[in-house]
Amino acid sequence: MKIADVLEALDRFAPFSNIMEPDNCGLLVGGGEADAGSVLVCLDITKDAVEAAKRLGCGLIVSHHPVIWHPLSALRPDSVPYLLAAAGIGAVCAHTNLDCAPGGVNDTLAQKLGLENIESFALGDGSDQYGLGRIGTLSKTMSAAEFADHAAGLFGPVRFFGVGAVRRAAVCGGAGGEWLPA
Secondary structure (H helix, E strand, O other), rough: EEHHHHHHHHHHHHHHOOOOHOOOOEEEOOOOOOOOOEEEOOOOOOHHHHHHHHOOOOEEEEEOOOOOOOOOOOOOOOOOHHHHHEEEEEEEEOHHHHHHOOOHHHHHHHOOOOOOEEEEEEEEOOOOOOEEEEEEEEEEEEEEEHHHHHHHHHOOOOOOOOOOOOEEEEOOOOOOOHOOOO
């Protein structure tokens, strides 16, 4: 299997055309015609992930977070992009396109919370709108503290504020805090 085949399969599930700016997704290291061989999947491509991929004979790492966020001003031997290139390991990153994909990160978060009647909601304005967030109804009303405990039991520590009842909840994986007022 070629890296381009993996990229194409990911694009069918979580189209790269749904990337939010300034995200950097897709094939970030390597070429599409290279053999993927075994594929390592991870949240972040770290030096340890590169070492694991080398040890396992992987030709490709697929990660959620982009291994290159900004244009590189230098390519140092201890940087992860350099280590990938030196080892001949490709990197495909699916971030905000995976967050907003049907069955992707935000659908999974909403389902884990037990939300019902889940709908996507648009973030951004004008032509920069994405169905990134999800909103739904809980099967029963909870206090804010009960809902925080429920979420913490699923995801780990949470911070919350408020004293009212919670019947509907919204999720937005990643840095969705700018949409909190909405």
